[in-house]
Amino acid sequence: MVQNEVLDYGPLLDKTPVVRVLLVNDKQEAQLAISGCYQITGSLTNIIDQGQGLQKCIISVNNGGINIGNKRYKNSELRITSQRDGEIELNNIRYRGEIRIMQQFNNKFSVIEEIDLESFIGGVLGSEMPPSWDEDALRAQAVTARTYAMYKKKVRRDEVYHLDMLELAYKGVAGETARLNRIVQETKGVVMVYNWNIFPAYFHSTCGGHTEDINHVFGRDSIPPLSGVSCNYCNNSKHSNWSTDISKAAIETKLREANIFVSNISTVTAINPGAGDHGSKVSITSANGSKELNANDFRLLVGPNYLFSTAFHSRSNGKNITFSGKGWGHGVGLCQYGAQAMAQKGFQWTAILKHYYPKIELVRVY
Template sequence: MFRPLPSLVLGLPAALLAGLAGPPAVIAAREPEMRVLLQRADQVTLRADAARPLRVRGGGLERLALQRLEVRLVDGRLLLDFQPQGDPSEPLQRRELSASTRLSLETDDPRGIWLAQRRYGGVLHLTVHDRQIQVVNQLGIEAYLASVVGSEMPQDWPMAALRAQAVAARTYALRQRGKAGGFDVKATVASQVYRGLESATPRTEEAVDSTRSLVMVHGGKLINAVFHSSSGGATEASGEVWRSQLPYLVSVPDHDQESPVHRWQARFDAMQLRRAFGEIGGARSFQVLATSSTGRVRLLRVQGPAGSLNLSGRELRQRLGLKSTMVEFAWLDGEPEDRQAPGRNDGTRWVGLLRDPDGEGGDDALVPPPPLPASMVQPQPVLEVRGRGFGHGVGMSQWGARALAERGADFRQILQHYYRGVQIRPFRPSDDPAVALAPALEPAWRG
């Protein structure tokens, strides 16, 4: 039996929770389709899975049934090498096309189309964009989500967590429709991970089907349903990470203690630090200038042999490849120490700096550690970064969702914990102007 946590139900009226428990309504609109950017490359190879061929539209290939197609961009032209269905020993045929040609491939085979090491359903569109071949997968949102849920979460996690992931991913995807030219979302963590047909399993399909068409809205609009792997104990308010503070993306307690990245460490030697901070010759000390309410680094100063550098927490994470910005610093081998600046109580931390007792600033004078004689062998200190969590920390924590599900929370309670004050209801055409009403004979997209 689920025992509500105080933080889970805080501020949620009983009437609202009761209203969310009702059956979903029928939505009289066609199921939206997603356009997912899979790849940008100079060369693309696609092939049929087995006996059922690829069908191509565009480039004058409409009458051909293909087993394999290679597309290259050479000197501003598309070169196509293809193998018609039949004898695999037959040599490849070639055709040259204008770079403005749009190719669309599909198959009747439920095993989909191979692209690199993955298989995809729906239609694959090939166009030239920024002097590269762009591959976009167009498919219904529910089929897309079955793969996203399996790509973002282990399929053997509790069903309530998988359902919460399905609703969050559906909301996020629908909100992105039409925002980018030629595609809606990317197949990577830049949007949400989508790995094609292999990641769709009976359990992820159940999670998607049982929440069919459900989305989260706030003030009548789809929310920005961002999520991350693990928060390290508390999620972050959106305004601490991005420019705007959204009313539903506030900091809440998280329960991700079982996450393998709840606590982590990373070490960097002198050479790695020189690569990360090349413009200042490496790093000798780190001064944290500002943190968020949850302890994530917002601004810090890196002191190197050739100067100093002010970085945001996000920039620091990118330079060092850190899992999150909820970090502290220490030097190994006992050389520099992590000390609070003398005379300060504003939370500023100084790493690798020592007081100068003879300096004019008295107790507040801080200088780098004195150099050792050149004749002595000087051990190179190693920076150890001690962190918590994985990701930006905003919105739903996936490991936290798992923990809540294991305590008995259903997917609605999980979502209401991480996205405060939202309404969970079936998607409406008015939520997204890009979704057209279905022709009268088309089946409804049912919630």
């Protein structure tokens, strides 16, 4: 590790921050099991139940109460803690922190986990990047994920949750290994800042040769760390170049689910390409005329595992659209396959981060 490139002025925060992660939202049922001693509170201090363990059961809500298995609690919110970390299992995934079950409308509920940031990053790292990859690539990913999470905690500090588990791949304890936990600890408290401001440290799988400006993709103000850089390192990704067929009917169905109505699609064209050839918009020509959508929104609606990026050319192919493109993801920030190739070439994690996020400083905040 290269410690002398990290600014360390002593702790700027007195302890590791706690983040609130949305695990379940707007659901009528979820599965819960607890493998050891636990407590349930209806407030921060009022213990209303406890036990030695809980067999797998169903969480549900009705008539103003929360049901856990055959027990009913007349509370709008329940907090569940276990005696030992990682003993609470929700929908077959084990979690370290406290979970909060919160009633919503129409007999639905959400579940939020409260967990210290380092434990959260430990659960993210192996889900966002292959655990077998080079340690410097993994260190770069840990700092990137921590920076993103800290930014979200800052901008959402007064909201019910800071992070949706879909924003960062997160599988609780399942993604952890001793090697990954060591790597997280080696970078503990380190984040990236620009002009002493934390920023949304976006990242993606494969850029295809050049990362994109945040303004081009997300319409947010451009800053040097998120303005896009040349990347000559991700050619070994199987998604550096790709081609796929997606049926016109499937595209129409996905758009209709988002209340965007088109029929008999003839063409789908990425327009206004950026430095990495990712379109900022998509133009859809159909029987309804021509319609423009934000390109990344279109990719997510169609399915990011089907339409890998918006850096594509396309052609009508009978009942399908054939998309031929490069890269996987939105193209902003760290290119993960590029980071791995840089690490294999001997670049250390600080150099990797400073390549993909120009003009940053690395600061240990706790």
